[in-house]
Amino acid sequence: xxxxxxxxxxxxxxxxxxxxxxxxxxxxxxxxxxxxxxxxxxxxxxxxxxxxxxxxxxxxxxxxxxxxxxxxxxxxxxxxxxxxxxxxxxxxxxxxxxxxxxxxxxxxxxxxxx
Amino acid sequence: xxxxxxxxxxxxxxxxxxxxxxxxxxxxxxxxxxxxxxxxxxxxxxxxxxxxxxxxxxxxxxxxxxxxxxxxxxxxxxxxxxxxxxxxxxxxxxxxxxxxxxxxxxxxxxxxxxx
Numbered sequence: 001x002x003x004x005x006x007x008x009x010x011x012x013x014x015x016x017x018x019x020x021x022x023x024x025x026x027x028x029x030x031x032x033x034x035x036x037x038x039x040x041x042x043x044x045x046x047x048x049x050x051x052x053x054x055x056x057x058x059x060x061x062x063x064x065x066x067x068x069x070x071x072x073x074x075x076x077x078x079x080x081x082x083x084x085x086x087x088x089x090x091x092x093x094x095x096x097x098x099x100x101x102x103x104x105x106x107x108x109x110x111x112x113x114x
Numbered sequence: 115x116x117x118x119x120x121x122x123x124x125x126x127x128x129x130x131x132x133x134x135x136x137x138x139x140x141x142x143x144x145x146x147x148x149x150x151x152x153x154x155x156x157x158x159x160x161x162x163x164x165x166x167x168x169x170x171x172x173x174x175x176x177x178x179x180x181x182x183x184x185x186x187x188x189x190x191x192x193x194x195x196x197x198x199x200x201x202x203x204x205x206x207x208x209x210x211x212x213x214x215x216x217x218x219x220x221x222x223x224x225x226x227x228x229x
Contacts (some may be wrong), residue, residue, distance in 0.1 A: 004156060016152075034218070043220040059117065070156075089156070095215045098145045099209050104156025 002029045006090050012111045013080050021108045023073040023090035025048070029092065031096045033066055035075050037087040044089060051096075073111035080112045115216045117141060118221035120205050126227045127195050135190040135224050137205030145208045146188040147218065148172070148180060150201040157204060163188055200224075 004025045013019050016037040023033070032051045032063060036044040050066035057064050061084075063076045077084055087107040094100040118139045127133050139146065144165050149157040159172030160178035169180055177199060179191040192199055200223050206218040 002156075036215070041202070041223065041225065043222045046217060046219075049217070084152065091156075098216070099182065101159070102157075104158075106154055106156050 001105045002069075002106075003094055004090055006088075006108050007107040008108060009106075010109040010111070015080055015082055015112055015114055017078060017080055018076065018078045018112065021075040021088050021090075021110070023075070023105055025073075025090070025092045025103065027071075027072050027094055027103045028094040030068060030071060030092055031100060032093045033073050034093070035064055035073075035092045036091060038087045039091055040086070041067060047088075055101075067095055076111075077110070080111050081107075082114065084110060085112045086110060118205055118207050118222040120203075120217050120224050122224060123222065124225045124227075126229065128229050129196055131192075131228070133192040133226065134190075135194050135203055135205075137190075137221055138186050139182065139188075139205075139207040139219070140186060141219070143183065143207035143209055143219075144185070145218075146180070147206040147208075147226070148188065148190045149204045149206065150174065150199075150226045151191065151204060151223075152201050160190065171192045192226075195226075197228045200226060200228045 007022045029084045034049045035047045053068040055066040061078045066073045090105040092103045146159040147162040158174045162208045163182040205221040208218045
């Protein structure tokens with residue numbers, strides 16, 4: 001059973017627009033949640049990690065929130081650029097160490113058009 | 115920044131073929147992982163290792179063997195490749211703990227096609 005669900009599956013926006021990506025999960029315990037960016041055919045690059053209940057993080061044009069009660073996270077991208085075209089993957093870790101497992105969502109494919 | 119390299123980057127083989135995927139990390143990380151990524155699925159863990167000579171079974175191990183020869187090198191072996199193993203394979207490494215910053219560092223991936 002999929003424990004990390006991302007929505008939408010794909011999204012097309014125009015350059016300069018903002019967008020919001022969603023991640024819902026059922027992983028227990030939920031030690032931390034990380035968002036990755038994956039360019040087509042490339043590896044995963046970490047954007048941000050959220051650890052605490054109601055955490056909010058910001059990394060340039062990327063900002064993220066975590067609601068552990070609702071087991072829900074959002075990734076906001078402001079003023080999108082063509083280079084933001086990628087798959088964004090939500091990952092939930094059930095421990096804060098290598099003793100735990102990472103649970104991966106299938107990703108949201110974002111396409112930014114001129 | 116942790117460095118994880120994989121080779122080859124692309125591989126095509128035939129059903130029944132023998133394939134070895136290589137991964138090297140130069141950051142003295144203890145833990146190394148092999149994942150596969152398929153459309154519509156999140157990354158799935160095949161095998162992982164705590165250190166040289168150690169091997170642990172992941173969630174989708176069938177049809178795969180792995181070997182950790184040194185702290186730096188982790189290999190994934192497909193001895194009788196099947197079309198269902200066509201996928202994008204990622205290697206990752208990590209240190210055992212890092213509190214809130216615990217992170218796995220991913221290689222660039224190897225695309226394997228089994229005809």
